[in-house]
Amino acid sequence: MRKWWAKITGLVIMASLLLPEMVLAAGPKASPLVIVADTRKFTGWEAWWTNLYNESHFYFTLVTIVIIPVVGLIFGVVADIVMTWIGLDLKSRELAEH
């Protein structure tokens, strides 16, 4: 059973690395059009952000895929605190039927 699990996990990791575009949600492929952000309109973090976009899509991607789950996690934890404070039980659900 353990061997089988190792194989499945290996296959998932391999598929994740080799076939990144297959599990995408929604719609047609992006066109090969090159879009350049206009940095002249911005200052501060927005200027840094647009410059990062123009200079390297790779680093722009890295920052984006870190920010999205981190922000999601923060919102999730904050909501946990708020709902526990209200008095809702977040660890169980009584309904067990289909």
Add this chain to the structure above:
Amino acid sequence: MDFFYVLMPIAGVSIFWPGLIILGVGVGIIGGFFGMGGAWMVTPGLNILGFPMAFAIGTDIAHMAGKSLISTMRHGKFGNVDYKLGVIMIVGTVLGFEVGAQMVMWLERIGQVEKYVRLLYLVLLSLIAWMVFADVAKKKRKDREAVAAGKEVDKLSTGIEWHKTLHKIKIPPMVTFKEAQLTCSAWLPIFISFATGWMAGILGIGGGLIRMPALIYFIGCPTHVAVGTDLFEVMISGLYGTATYTYKGRTELVAALIMLVGAAMGAQVGTVATKYIKGYGIRIAFGLAVIGCGVSVLLKLMAKWFPAWEGLLDGSATVLILGLVAAMSLYIGIRMVIGAKAEVAAKKAQISVAK
């Protein structure tokens, strides 16, 4: 009025940010409640807000990844996520998507892609709606028969039970899924996820709309576990989508984060609402959402058949989708508030009795 508009750094357009938050709340509620990404709802909404289409898909997927993570966390705490089942299904989903995507390319070469895709979508939505309501009708009949025979109504009774037949296929390895409370051949979820991935690949959608009912009717998951496990899948595909679309320069992170503010609140409401609504309540609401989605696809098809009415029919499809999102969100939100109030009141009563 400038306060209500924010300039998108990459797309270079000003967007009405409260609109993004409202859209996020609606999609968050429905996504958390039904276990889906909701791209079919977001695209028309972003269109109305004046979002450039070049960025719409990537931005939608980026917010979806964050929103699904929040919903998965919450569903996980309720014991609604079967991670083992989710990991196994990723294999089939990935391979199915590839085959589906190849088929779309073939259809594109013969120039029939849009017609076939929309028709397939319509057939599929009709089948799902039929499946849901046939299931509900069968369960009600079973319950009525039990009452007529003087027996007690089984609280765990279900209508359609195709999964029981599929579970008789015992090709090794057999796997037990604790949260989903079932044991079956590992090939069953792999095959089902391949089929749903294939259809999602052809239709160009995330697949939650197809995977959620497939988890219930073909694999035999309880409704709540189907919702949670599907969200886990959506989260992984969403993170992938974010990476690849961003690498192509098609993600507007500022818009995604603004939407995420709304979606984070909505996802909590939608997910917690599943605590107070029975499995069959979720199935019926899902069936109604599928019917609404089907009608909007039909309107889009009719707009192509009757060019003179194109504007009206396209507009009607968008209004229908957004109206559906608003009505469903309101219903789920109200049920969540009523359920939460009752829970808090019951707790207070318990404490006062103990004193």
